[in-house]
Amino acid sequence: MSFDEQMRDALKTFVIESLELLQDMEDGLLGLEIDPEPSERINAIFRAAHTIKGSAGLFGLDHIVAFTHVVESVLDTLRDGKLNVSPELVAALLPCCDHMIELIQGVSDGHADANSSLSAAARQLLDGLESFLNPEPKQAMTAVQDTSERLESSGGGIVDSGNWHLFIQFGENCLRDGMDPLSFIRYLATLGEIVSLTTFSHAMPDADSMDPETSYLGFEIVLNSDADKATIESVFDFVREGSYIHILPLENRIPYYVELIESLGEENAQLGELLLKSGVITQRELQEGLNAQQAQIPQPSARIGEILVDQQVVQQPLVNAALEKQQQIKDNKARENQSIRVDAERLDKLIDLIGELVISSAAASLRGMQSADVVLQEANASVISLVEEVRDSALQLRMVPIGTTFNRFQRVVRDISKELGKDIKLVIGGADTEVDKSVVEKIGDPLMHLVRNAMDHGIERAEQRLENGKPAQGTLSLNAYHSSGNIVIEVSDDGGGLNRDKILAKAIERGLVQAGAALSDQEIFALIFEPGFSTADQISNLSGRGVGMDVVKRNIAELRGVIDIDSVPGRGTTLKIQLPLTLAxxxxxxxxxxxxxxxxxxxxxxxxxxxxxxxxxxxxxxxxxxxxxxxxxxxxxxxxxxxxxxxxxxxxxxxxxxxxxxxxxxxxxxxxxxxxxxxxxxxxxxxxxxxxxxxxxxxxxxxxxxxxxxxxxxxxx
Amino acid sequence: MTELATIQDKLPVAQGKTTAMAGQYLTFTLGGELYALGILSSKEIIDYGNLTEVPMMPVFVRGVINLRGSVVPVVDLLARFGKGATPIAKRTGIVIVETINDADDGSTQDLGIIVDAVNEVVEISQEDIEPAPSFGTGIRPDFINGMAKRNGRFVILLNVSKVLSVDEMATLSKVGHGRELLLDTEAG
Incomplete structure (x- = not known):
């Protein structure tokens, strides 16, 4: 496989995974408002955006990185609690999700660079997000200016900021041991530039009680050096005994280390190792921390992160970043263990073969029955029971929860209710109900029709609902459950119900029914499945053209299913779809x-x-x-x-x-x-x-x- | 180039019908007549047997058989030619033929045809192929790709995509079925 092909494959995987992540993101966003404890959800959404940004960066898809970065920043402020969940925020983020889907699909279609129209759309979306990002734009502006100034000056050679913060209190006896603190500081200066040095003399006693051979001074040093922490630490190797030495990354360097930790490879999931790898702690500090943890009696209760912070070898935000990274690695591992991707075609091939196996084993067993060989019959019986088990578990492979299909409708309902100017909530039940993949694939379109219909025709306008003594918010529910070898999917609304007389009148007008024919409610309701039948007075964008219900019925019949209608005037309509669990x-x-x-x-x-x-x-x-x-x-x-x-x-x-x-x-x-x-x-x-x-x-x-x-x-x- | 010229030469006589190409053909007997199929469209030959009838189908669709796990429809060619059902005898066989459905994005379907006896695979050269006459063979001229001279007798080269056109047969069954129903209703 050539490198190009490998890249193409990798890109394909990126597209598939990103689209899945975006789906998760959308689901997460939709559930955000109703979730009483949204922090886990926000984390999940943030991680999705973050992963997409990271992977897009690997492929050099800069337009996706740039766009996603802004979305991620908004999510980050949300995660930190600086921003609260609001309908406006969700409304601003959802189109961004869509735009990211567009961008990624663009990549899979082969144009890696953003074309200008997309960019214009992106800009508009980002402007929408900007207001969430900078609630007080003035202050943010000055802050930005500050950093840029400082960056300029560091680029210009006049260094006014360092990257390491050292606290050193030399041991009392170091002068007696022949160690001059000043020489260490001089040596330190060979590693980099000492930006600032503050001397602490508060430990210095009065002149009469002072011992000139004792070291009293403490130093706070800001060092600008390319050296890593271990090298800096090694400067003080000779005086470590009895001295108090702390080397910390400078506060304004923390984001850099946080990012470093986030970008680490995934093979080490130990917190200490993550910190060690990123260079914020040294091996020795880690070892001391671990020793301290071991020394806790009777049970090590404090966690290594807490100990390290207590010992002041590392700052809290870095430990947090490492902890999060650790969680992410764990999540990834867990996900890898839970599922593997298999080509649907291979699965179908397997199911086909097992089908053949069922037939052949039945043939073998039939032959066995005809012979008088009891042992053969017994062997056949055990083969058959095994084959049945194999078949059942093979069919299980194709089973997917219907929830994924249902969840797509959260968005549909949200969008359509906005379009119709109705307030409608979607209630999902039985999302865990499993059904054959082929059924799931084919049920989406008919369900879409039914949902649109229910929202457009079924649920009344708010005023009318209040008049009828119903809550202003309409409810649409999707429910699924298993019933005697079938899966039943229900689409129900609490709207006005079907108008029996209107349907009958229309049917007579169209010549579908003889005038004066005595029909049951069931039969009359079933008329709406006739081709070209619509009782809507107005044709709307969504439905009412009379195209659809007959198609729905045909689609469901193709799945060997049946559809029933149950409707109570003024109370609502329930469409019940009965489908076989598997088509095979x-x-x-x-x-x-x-x-x-x-x-x-x-x-x-x-x-x-x-x-x-x-x-x-x-x-x-x-x-x-x-x-x-x-x-x-x-x-x-x-x-x-x-x-x-x-x-x-x-x-x-x-x-x-x-x-x-x-x-x-x-x-x-x-x-x-x-x-x-x-x-x-x-x-x-x-x-x-x-x-x-x-x-x-x-x-x-x-x-x-x-x-x-x-x-x-x-x-x- | 020569082939193209030949086709054009023969077009007026053939009345717009495609002429068969030279190549290997599988010959078989059916109702005393000798027919041939292009070897490329013939997949295999099996003994007649274990056929399941499908109700409400015209007489030329005999039923379905199990071909190693696939369900394959079996067509009675003689009935398709309008010459009545093929009587089943000892040597009766089924030739499995692959047809390409042009209407349905070129998907292939296997069909079985009932033959009295399978003869041999022969090489037929272009000069032995004559265009089909517009009448006289007793079967629809568009079913015939050409007539091949062989050992002093003519072999009818069948146009598989026409004879075994699933679309045409499905339509015929539907119409035939409807007429039958109509007759039934009148009788009832």
Whole structure:
């Protein structure tokens, strides 16, 4: 792999990760206002911005660095508590998030440099942030001027600032030991320039009690030197015993060290080592600190950071920076342990192979059953149970929590409610509910439609809500839960509900329903899924064009799901989407008709009963109720002798029960769905196919379309 | 260049139909007639058997088979030509053919075709290929790419993308199905 390719790969990873981080950032920002304890959230947001800035810097994407830097600064002041969370702040930061997404997508599209229009947009956004950054712009200006002046002078050779701060109190006996403090200070001057030196003479006793051979003086020295701390410390090696020597980075150099600590590599997660590496403490100081920690009796209670600060070898802000870095390293490690990135295609390939494995093991087991070899049968049984476990865990790999999809709607709801001038909050429930990745990918669009619809048509304006005795703020909720092998997603609003009469009138006007037809509420509500149906009086930007609900229904049908509407006038509407957990495998019930086998999805099957004496009617009595049934033999035009005793499989769809008459009941099975392809797309009542253990292909019956077909065409064959 | 010239020479006779190229062909018998498929589109030959019927399909779609874990539709070529269903005999086989769907971004689909017997793979040269006559073969002229002379008899070179056009067959099934329903309703 050439260097260029490596860079390209790395850049790709950068784009993916940054987009993910920005998503996290957006989620964090959206939750900021409602979070009673936002500090953890702010930290997370800050870290995301910081990471993006750092990585962008690695790739030399200066425009991203420049923009992100300002955002980061605002977040930093927020983190320090100098700025409070406010809706205005969130409103200013969200577009910045968007802009960063744009910038990063720009990078992935191949233009690394900011084009001018983006820059103009960026400037506007940054100006918006500026007011948060500098609440009192005058003061900030002077401060900035100050530093620039000082920097200029240091550049000009007249040094008025140093980088090390030394406190030295020579030991009382050093003169007696033949050590002259002055010579050390002179030697110190060889390492750099002594910017200032203050002598402390407060320890000096009165003249009569003074011992001329005792050293009393203390010195505070500001040193400007390129040497690191260890070198400076080594100057005083001979007098360390009995002397009090502290070397600290100068206060105005702290930010430099903080940055140094932040930029350290990630292999050392020990606090002491981080400080040591950045050069703010020396090995000896660390060792002393550790000794002090060990010496604490009975249990070392103080932490090394606290000890080091107590011993005045390092300042508190540096320890804080190191602690934060340590936390970050830990977080990264933890994240690495939690998840690995896998190409979705590889996962699909694995699932496919396991599907084949399921089929082959079923075939092996079938052969085993036919032989009288008990040991073989037992071995087969254990293989099958293992294969089932493997399949279940493979399917688990594809399962993702629906929460990520739901969270995207926080932003959507926020933006749309602003656009509509309505106050609407989004309540999310069941975010941990897991569902197959392919389902998650395809459910986004239909959900978007439903959410927009609910906000536009469902929830009334604030005035009207108050009039109806409801809180001014509308509530939209997204909820998900598992129910008997399905995932149920609910989109509900507390708006005005569906207008039954209006829908009916419109349907009659459009000729969808005969005037005077007696329809149940369910049937009337279902009319809104008809193509081109809209009851909105005004066509808005968002919805009301009558395009959408039929598409929603079709999309959901493609996922083998169904959608139901429940609506109470004045109370609100709930749309309930029922989807299978996975698109690849279903639990089925196998039934034989003539020489063919059919699979009926198990979640549709209610019970099986024997067909009473066949009197050539297509209905029977089931516990006092009429049960219409479909003779699969007739429907599928199967010839051959009829079984002596036919059975009825009772299936259910939308609360409607029907029977399917079959020759044989062959029991439950789990099976891999194989699509039938375009050639068979029009075949009603068949939803796909599957390969049985015998190698034979069995058709999977699609109960909803089968029942619908019967309703529309009640006189088959 | 010569090929181009040949095509242009033959265009008026061929009435705008593409003429088959020289190359290797798989020949098979079906209903007493000799047909050939380009070797590149033929994937494999299997014995007839274990076929699952799909209801509500026209007679030329026999059903589906399990080809090592994939579900492959099987087309009765004789019925597709309008000559009635192929009777199943001992030597009946299924040739798996790969078709390219132009309408659907060039995706490929495997289809099986029922044949009475598979004969051999032959090399057919350009000079042996004659344009298809506009009538007389008993099948739609657009199904034929050309006629190849071989051992004193003609082999019909099939136009696979036309004969096994999934789009056309799907439309036909839909229409056929609708008509059937209509008849059913009248009968009921």
């Amino acid at each position: 495998i279903i639990d089925g019930f196998l039934a034989g008709v003539g020489d063919a086998s059919y699979v009926i999805p198990l979640d549709r099957v209610v019970e099986c009963v024997e067909l009473p004496v066949d009197d050539h009617r297509d209905y029977m009595e089931l516990r006092g109720e009429v049960l219409p049934f479909i003779r699969l033999r007739q429907l599928f035009r199967k010839t051959g002798p009829t079984a002596k005793r036919q059975n009825v499989i009772v299936v259910e769809h939308l609360g409607f029960k029907a029977g399917l008459v079959v020759d044989r009941l062959l029991g439950e099975l789990q099976t891999v769905i194989k699509p039938l392809g375009k050639l068979f797309s029009h075949v009603q009542g068949v939803g796909g196919s599957t390969i049985l253990g015998s190698g034979e292909v069995a058709l999977i019956i699609d109960v909803p379309t089968l029942i619908r077909q019967q309703e529309h065409n009640p006189f088959p064959g």
